[in-house]
Amino acid sequence: MKVGIVAYQGSVEEHALMTYRAMKELGYQGEVVEVKLPEDLKDVDALIIPGGESTTIGIVAKRAGLLEPLTDKIREGTPVLGTCAGAIMLAKEVTDAKVGKRSQPLIGLMDVKVIRNYYGRQRESFEAEVDLASINEGRIHTVFIRAPAIVEVKGRAMALSKLDNVVVFAQQDNMIATTFHPELSNSTAIHKYLLRLAKA
Numbered sequence: 438m439k440v441g442i443v444a445y446q447g448s449v450e451e452h453a454l455m456t457y458r459a460m461k462e463l464g465y466q467g468e469v470v471e472v473k474l475p476e477d478l479k480d481v482d483a484l485i486i487p488g489g490e491s492t493t494i495g496i497v498a499k500r501a502g503l504l505e506p507l508t509d510k511i512r513e514g515t516p517v518l519g520t521c522a523g524a525i526m527l528a529k530e531v532t533d534a535k536v537g538k539r540s541q542p543l544i545g546l547m548d549v550k551v552i553r554n555y556y557g558r559q560r561e562s563f564e565a566e567v568d569l570a571s572i573n574e575g576r577i578h579t580v581f582i583r584a585p586a587i588v589e590v591k592g593r594a595m596a597l598s599k600l601d602n603v604v605v606f607a608q609q610d611n612m613i614a615t616t617f618h619p620e621l622s623n624s625t626a627i628h629k630y631l632l633r634l635a636k637a
């Protein structure tokens with residue numbers, strides 16, 4: 438199994454480490470590769486889009502010619518995990534808590550509405566326990582960093598976890614999105630869930 442991580446910015450290393458840990462726990466053989474250019478998508482069975490700044494990731498991906506082939510690959514069914522800015526990239530509809538709607542390059546395949554920087558200044562970054570009962574896992578202790586919120590889940594998209602009534606984990610078919618950073622938790626639950634989707 439080959440897992441590609443979009444590697445312009447964000448916690449690429451941490452995602453790679455968690456993916457290797459998850460592979461080991463599941464007994465899967467595989468490797469992790471960095472994805473920066475269209476040719477890096479070759480033979481990739483699952484994808485991770487990490488956190489960072491979604492505007493930057495989108496602009497750089499577009500300039501590198503990656504955005505379109507990446508979108509096609511996900512549309513064709515390759516499992517993908519988008520975390521934080523990565524979740525924003527996957528969303529069909531994005532607004533910013535402060536500046537409202539601005540256009541930014543997106544993958545835009547998940548039928549969800551996301552508000553960037555939802556938690557504002559007071560709670561800009563915080564740690565919380567997220568319940569993963571919906572995927573048969575326990576509670577994980579994780580981090581939210583200038584996190585977005587998934588405020589509407591439509592069509593084929595489903596909410597998998599909520600925190601204080603706000604959706605923090607959602608899925609639509611082959612696409613999973615978290616507004617938190619599972620790579621900065623000590624649980625491989627979300628990474629294992631991605632790998633199982635790729636194996637299915």
Ligand code: GLN
Pocket residue numbers: 487488489490491492520521522523525553554582583584585
């Ligand atoms: N605030 C960032 C954005 O809007 C996301 C933050 C993150 O990925 N940690 O893109």
